Amino acid sequence: MSALPIVVCGLRSEAKAIRRGFPGVRVLAGGGDAARLERDLEAMLQAGPALVLSSGLAGGLDPALPVGTVVIDGDEPLARLLRAALPKAIRAPIIGQDSIAPSTAGKAALRQASGAAAVDMESHVAARVARRHGVPFAAIRVISDAADETLPPAALIGMRPDGGVALGAVLTSLARQPGQLPALIRTGRHAALAHRALRDVYDALGRSGIFLRDLGEFALEV
Numbered sequence: 001m002s003a004l005p006i007v008v009c010g011l012r013s014e015a016k017a018i019r020r021g022f023p024g025v026r027v028l029a030g031g032g033d034a035a036r037l038e039r040d041l042e043a044m045l046q047a048g049p050a051l052v053l054s055s056g057l058a059g060g061l062d063p064a065l066p067v068g069t070v071v072i073d074g075d076e077p078l079a080r081l082l083r084a085a086l087p088k089a090i091r092a093p094i095i096g097q098d099s100i101a102p103s104t105a106g107k108a109a110l111r112q113a114s115g116a117a118a119v120d121m122e123s124h125v126a127a128r129v130a131r132r133h134g135v136p137f138a139a140i141r142v143i144s145d146a147a148d149e150t151l152p153p154a155a156l157i158g159m160r161p162d163g164g165v166a167l168g169a170v171l172t173s174l175a176r177q178p179g180q181l182p183a184l185i186r187t188g189r190h191a192a193l194a195h196r197a198l199r200d201v202y203d204a205l206g207r208s209g210i211f212l213r214d215l216g217e218f219a220l221e222v
Contacts, residue, residue, distance in 0.1 A: 005211055006044050007202075008037065008126040009056035012163040017195045018055060021202025026050075029163035034098050034125050036161075041129045051078060051137070051211075052130040055201070057194045058094065058118040058141035059101045059151075061111040065090070065143050067190045068197050071118045074127075074138025082138055085208035086201060092117035094139045096124030102151040111147070118143060140201060144194035145187060152180035155187045 007027045009015055015027040028044065030037035041052070058071065065071070070089035072082050083091055095116035101107050110119060123139040130137035145151055154173035160166045174181060205211070 004050045005053050006041065006050045007053045007055050008041060008122050009054075010120070010122055010163060011056065011159060011165075013165070013195060014056035014198060015163065017199040018202045021199040021204075022206035025202065025206075030122050030125070031161045031163035032121060032159050033161050034121070037122060037125050038129055041126060042132075045129065045133045045135065049133070049135055051135055052126050054094075054096070054120065054123040054126040054137075054139040054141070056120065056122065056141065056198065057144035057191060058120040059107060060117070060143040060146040060149075061095075061101075061107050061114075061119055062092065062117040063147040065117060065146065067143050067146050068193050069143040070197060070201055071141050071143065072138065073123075073141075075136050078136045078138045081210050081213075082140060082205070085205055085210055086140075089140070089201075090117070094118045094120065094123055094141055096120055096122060096127070096139075100151065100156055102156055104148055104150050107147050142194040142197045142201070144191050146190075149186070149190075150183070151187060152183040153177060154180055154184050 007018055007025055010030050012029050015029045018027050028040055070086055071092050071094055072079050072089050073094040083089055093116040095114045101110055101119045118141050120141055127137050154170045157169045157173060
């Protein structure tokens with residue numbers, strides 16, 4: 001049985017970038033709702049075994065990692081094969097949590113407590129479900145906001161439950177605090193860079209052929 005991936009992300013824009021790079025891949029956007037994401041991923045795995053990937057944008061915790069850095073974490077040999085297909089990526093711990101890490105102080109504290117290089121809002125859920133089903137798991141994340149960047153308030157309320165952009169909430173926040181505009185522009189620019197990198201990641205993975213391998217080759221070593 002081939003190692004067909006289920007790719008878990010947060011935003012519909014991330015899902016779009018992934019599909020542009022790797023047309024036909026199965027993508028599940030969580031929209032910041034951990035409970036729903038877990039239920040939906042459970043249902044997809046009930047339909048048949050597959051390896052699980054957590055992908056998308058991430059907050060940087062390691063001050064040495066600039067925006068656009070691709071970080072890989074997860075089970076062997078899957079993570080090793082991903083790293084071989086993505087030679088510019090780094091191998092480092094990624095932590096998932098249910099909330100955004102917006103401030104430099106919060107990122108530094110999380111870095112000290114966990115030793116992780118990046119943080120996102122889906123990897124912990126995806127890893128938990130994959131473990132429950134005994135299938136291989138890996139995370140592939142692109143740094144969108146570096147460790148020395150604090151996200152503006154508008155960026156923290158910009159995701160709808162379906163993974164779309166809550167434009168109305170963003171504009172309301174901006175109207176209330178117009179001084180955040182430069183930071184919001186920076187955040188948008190960095191997110192666009194990270195989305196392009198994410199698309200390139202899945203283009204490279206699609207061309208690599210690693211998902212044509214038998215799923216048992218991964219599962220035996222998890």
